Amino acid sequence: MKLAGVTTRKSFQFCNDHRFRPQTARCSLIIFDEDDIVVETSLGSVSFMSVSSYTPDQGEGGLTMAGSNLDLDKIQRQGEQSLAPGSVKVRLYTGRIKRGPGGGKRIILKAYPSGSRSEADAMAANELAAHASLQPPTVVMEPQHVTVLLGGFSPAFGSTAGEQWLVFRKDGATTAGQWAQETAQYVSQSGFLAVFDRGKAQRQQAFVKEILRQTMKGLAYIHSRNRLHQSLGPSSVVLNTTDTSGSRPLLARLQDLAFSVDVSDAALYGGATLADIWEKGTIDTKDPLKQLAANLWRRADQEGARTQMERRNFGIADDVYAAGLLLAYMAFMPFCAPGSIDAPSLQRLLESTFRLDVKAAREYCEADERWLGAVAFLDNDGGAGWDLLGAMLCPQWRQRPTAESCLNHPFLKEDTS
Incomplete structure (x- = not known):
């Protein structure tokens, strides 16, 4: 799949012939062609964790540090946050936009692993949708304390084919x-x-x-x-x-x-791929994104x-x-x-x-x-x-x-x- 580089402040309908056509303006994001981007330095990878929040034990007496009568086994079993390793590992890179809108701009790239309708696809789509809801023209002013998403692309060939790549403005690494x-x-x-x-x-x-x-x-x-x-x-x-x-x-x-x-x-919630987001401008009701919440x-x-x-x-x-x-x-x-x-x-x-x-x-x-x-x-x-x-x-x-x-x-x- 070759994603055509198209400019901003429109959402684009993803068609079966892999072309995009503009719909109602929604957010200032760009669908890049992979050849628009130069990947430079690896920043490593990030693994996500599934977190369950702490719920204190309200049982009798509870635990205190008074004296030394601590039941360490009970402490270990209390409702502390439990962490379960996630299955998605996202790669990070520095780079620049070589051509098209924003040419020459320094960027941070986030590459989600491939897998149709997978958890990784859902996470990539969810991150894109979140930024789309926070960025202009949805809001009047650029959010000063949230990273700025410029757009995304999906490589058509090679070892990264089918991966979802998000392109962020480089405001620090x-x-x-x-x-x-x-x-x-x-x-x-x-x-x-x-x-x-x-x-x-x-x-x-x-x-x-x-x-x-x-x-x-x-x-x-x-x-x-x-x-x-x-x-x-x-x-x-x-x-x-x-x-x-x-x-x-x-x-x-x-x-x-x-x-x-x-x-x-x-x-x-729904829409497990970036293509779904580009097509509809919102997330429809399907299971992958529901599972994230x-x-x-x-x-x-x-x-x-x-x-x-x-x-x-x-x-x-x-x-x-x-x-x-x-x-x-x-x-x-x-x-x-x-x-x-x-x-x-x-x-x-x-x-x-x-x-x-x-x-x-x-x-x-x-x-x-x-x-x-x-x-x-x-x-x-x-x-x-x-x-x-x-x-x-x-x-x-x-x-x-x-x-x-x-x-x-x-x-x-x-x-x-």
Whole structure:
């Protein structure tokens, strides 16, 4: 199949003779010809995980850190997030547009593996549909904190034939998780006391706060467009710079919308290939895309969210919970002694050991000198970081703040003075 390069601000009907004809304007996306694109450097691959959110055990007595009477087996069996390896591995590349609309523009390419009507096809179609709902002309202004999808193509020949390739504008290639790990390595190479270099520590703290602030702005925007992210983590926030000096303004954008869920009143799921999206401009009702959201709605039902509004609110609260885990990661990873903590261990500490009792977790962390940098960061503004973390990880999903409310919290609120 040879996809003809056609220009923007129209949806295109995919015909049996492989031609496209314009329909009603829907979004500013381009159907590229594979020869329009130059693939340059591999950025590696990304594997997706199936995640089930934490549900605290409400049994008698519960577990605390009081004394040393911890039943470790019971802790391990508690309702921590369960992770199941996904079957889809997506390849990432840098590149440029060689010809046609946007010629010369630097891009990031995301290649979904081939397989007609497969999970990979559904994820590619879902990511395309999510961006189409968030980008002009659906909205007046470009979303500042969401990556910009330019379009896509499907190679006709060779080893990549039949794969779905999405083409994103290159606004950065370093993720928040990568920056945090690099910062931890700096601490390792410079000595642990480097974290107490007052000037550098303050700049890094300000940098992390700005990453989190812009992440929540992006999440608030997505929610305002009746979309859920559902895959938020350190690798799903991309940065345009890693310079903490402030010489180049930071711009953080959300990416990885393959598991995004439409929670609009007229939400439709289906259409397992990019061709279906180009043809109809929306997603019709078929099973593959329904399955991407099935786990979310199963958990919503278990938590008593059964009406349309409750299910939507549960999904928003679920995204905020994931953002809370991201907050914890960005507080600990850059500011702790290298090797003393990692993402799974931190999550188990919060969810299993302390059952989301953030106050108790703080006391425990303060007693470990390797984690004093993280404690100091969250202690800012009278412990505002711990307060926000506790609110975002609240076991009762109805009591969690919205993304917009998080932005008004003292820990993230911008200083306008």
